[in-house]
Amino acid sequence: MGGASFTTTExxxxxxxxxxxxxxxxxxxxxxxxxxxxxxxxxxxAGTRPSLDEPAGTLVDGLAPTPAQDDVALLIARVGTSIPR
Incomplete structure (x- = not known):
């Protein structure tokens, strides 16, 4: 956004x-x-889930209006864990 200032928070x-x-x-x-x-x-x-796909689908299915009234973007990430191989 041109000219907008932002601050960071940790x-x-x-x-x-x-x-x-x-x-x-x-x-x-x-x-x-x-x-x-x-x-x-x-x-x-609410609740813990091993996969992040489930809550993403639940949120979009449960909250996103159909037809969409606005753009919807969703990012879900688990912090500080390694991916099992």
Missing amino acids: VPVAPGTVLVLYTEGLVEAREHDLDERLEELTHLL
Whole structure:
């Protein structure tokens, strides 16, 4: 974004923490309250899962409006763990 300034923030997280980044298109819907949608997102993410594919599918299926009202981007990553070979 031309000319916009940004600051960085460091947040310590434990190994194995799951980080979920998403655009507002996932949780904003004209006919729903944003706080309710964020609560639903939190509920859908509750519990531990060995695979990150499951929560990604659950979030998109459970939250993304159809047809889409906005672009939706979702990134889910497990922090500080190695991939078993």
